[in-house]
Amino acid sequence: MKAAKSLAAILAILLVIAIISSAAWFLKIQLYNPKTPLSGFLVLVGLLAAGYYFMSEARAGATFPVRRIPAFDAIEEAVARSVEMGRPVHMTFGYGTISSSMAPQYIAGLGVLSHVARMCGKYGAKLIATLGVPEAIATTEEIVREGYYSAGRPELFDPAYNVRYFTDQQFAYASAVQATLIRENVGANIVVGPFYAESLIFMEAGNMVNAFQIAGTARETQVPFFVLVADYSFIGEEIFAAGALASGDKETLASIRGQDIGKLLVIVLTVIGIIMLLGGFKLADYLNWVWKVG
Amino acid sequence: MSLVIRKYIPQLIVSVIIVLSVTFYYIYINDSIAKGFSTADKALSDWAVIVTSFALIVGGVDILRFHLTKIRREGIRQAPFSTVTIALLIIMVVLATIGWYYSYADPKAGITITTQPQFRWLYSNLYAPADSAMYSILVFYIASASYRAFRVRNPPALLLLVTAVIVMLGNTTIGGLIWPGFLGLRDWIMTVPNTAAFRPITIGAGLGTIILGLRLLTWREISWMGRRD
Numbered sequence: 001m002k003a004a005k006s007l008a009a010i011l012a013i014l015l016v017i018a019i020i021s022s023a024a025w026f027l028k029i030q031l032y033n034p035k036t037p038l039s040g041f042l043v044l045v046g047l048l049a050a051g052y053y054f055m056s057e058a059r060a061g062a063t064f065p066v067r068r069i070p071a072f073d074a075i076e077e078a079v080a081r082s083v084e085m086g087r088p089v090h091m092t093f094g095y096g097t098i099s100s101s102m103a104p105q106y107i108a109g110l111g112v113l114s115h116v117a118r119m120c121g122k123y124g125a126k127l128i129a130t131l132g133v134p135e136a137i138a139t140t141e142e143i144v145r146e147g148y149y150s151a152g153r154p155e156l157f158d159p160a161y162n163v164r165y166f167t168d169q170q171f172a173y174a175s176a177v178q179a180t181l182i183r184e185n186v187g188a189n190i191v192v193g194p195f196y197a198e199s200l201i202f203m204e205a206g207n208m209v210n211a212f213q214i215a216g217t218a219r220e221t222q223v224p225f226f227v228l229v230a231d232y233s234f235i236g237e238e239i240f241a242a243g244a245l246a247s248g249d250k251e252t253l254a255s256i257r258g259q260d261i262g263k264l265l266v267i268v269l270t271v272i273g274i275i276m277l278l279g280g281f282k283l284a285d286y287l288n289w290v291w292k293v294g
Numbered sequence: 295m296s297l298v299i300r301k302y303i304p305q306l307i308v309s310v311i312i313v314l315s316v317t318f319y320y321i322y323i324n325d326s327i328a329k330g331f332s333t334a335d336k337a338l339s340d341w342a343v344i345v346t347s348f349a350l351i352v353g354g355v356d357i358l359r360f361h362l363t364k365i366r367r368e369g370i371r372q373a374p375f376s377t378v379t380i381a382l383l384i385i386m387v388v389l390a391t392i393g394w395y396y397s398y399a400d401p402k403a404g405i406t407i408t409t410q411p412q413f414r415w416l417y418s419n420l421y422a423p424a425d426s427a428m429y430s431i432l433v434f435y436i437a438s439a440s441y442r443a444f445r446v447r448n449p450p451a452l453l454l455l456v457t458a459v460i461v462m463l464g465n466t467t468i469g470g471l472i473w474p475g476f477l478g479l480r481d482w483i484m485t486v487p488n489t490a491a492f493r494p495i496t497i498g499a500g501l502g503t504i505i506l507g508l509r510l511l512t513w514r515e516i517s518w519m520g521r522r523d
Binding site for chain 2: 029030031032033034036040041044047048051052055097098099104105107108110111113114133134135137138139142143160161163164165166167168169170171172174175197200201203204218220223225228229235236237238239240241243244246247249251252255256258259262263266291
């Protein structure tokens, strides 16, 4: 019943958008940005609606199968292995700032950190979270504290040991992280978030100390490095799904279905695009249509 | 009250900013409204930069705390390294402050934070070479990572090795001398299979970002706030 109400609400919102858009078109009002293809807005609204629908279904009691991400499942193994070896766990979430386009990956990295911290609390592992962005210091401290406290191990929380901000300069940060990995002889090296040229430095330093390595980024130029060197890797959008998996909340997990609907849409559009191309038409010409009145 | 400040207000700010950002990007109506949206959008970005700039002060304090604790715990073994870090941190802040003072006291002298002579000397002769050295280490790491990656353990690894050899030969002059076709083959690999592999990652990241935005908008994504209560 609740899900039906949510569906009705979503359809009502979409109907209102359609009515306003139609009215603007007939009244010759330039409602949408003439420099931005309208298809982007439609995909955004469609995905938000789909994601919200699945979330409301989950709230009403529905359960959805969520595919497992091997890299996410390996985090527990990495932490447990580190404890067995008596070595600390290292986690860093990259060099992207909250005020840049890398902010979503930064938030995804915090989600994974939250899971790593709870695992460290559960197994009594020492966690070292290194940072290259000062705005994350307070949040990181809170997340690590939460991880240890929620597991009933507050004595393991030591902010001066667990959270280390080095600098906001890229290669100075990279050299400090590299030194930390080697000097502290870490047992697991988990790097998830936005990474630039420093990605391989982290991976190779982890390899030098035979650390169990889990890495992930949505920056496509760094993905190959992680795939080649890490034991497990999150590829692209998997880092966003990891945050939802870490929460364990079924409503949050259901939102991943929206992401999958988006992928399905992309596959369908790709097939349609290929068929249209065979017929001498370009789908991109239609998708790039902009709202221009008059 | 604590819960309101710690949880609801930050979530509300995030939700409002997401809605505003989407509105500023897609809605137009007329030139003056679009211009207003553009100004407001820039103001939002500027606020983010200002807030993060203040975080640098927290960062400086955190570096001091970390190194002072290290000296206290590890004693003489750690002291030389941490002392150099703290000393340089203080020296750079003092020199930058002098430059900042002169930029107001004597604007005609043309001295600012970054052009203060000692600050610039330290940056150009100490920081920049160290930074470049660190960057150049990457080449050795790429070589060692490639060595491990290109070991032929299974058919996909063989394919990877062959592709890598073609791309490497296509990027070197000797490749062209061996066979001129390497250049064209390299271009085809980079523009067709390579781009085809990159595109889904980019599209997937976009889709993931939209759904992450939805979770932020509906207050389901809370990991960025630290505590879960």
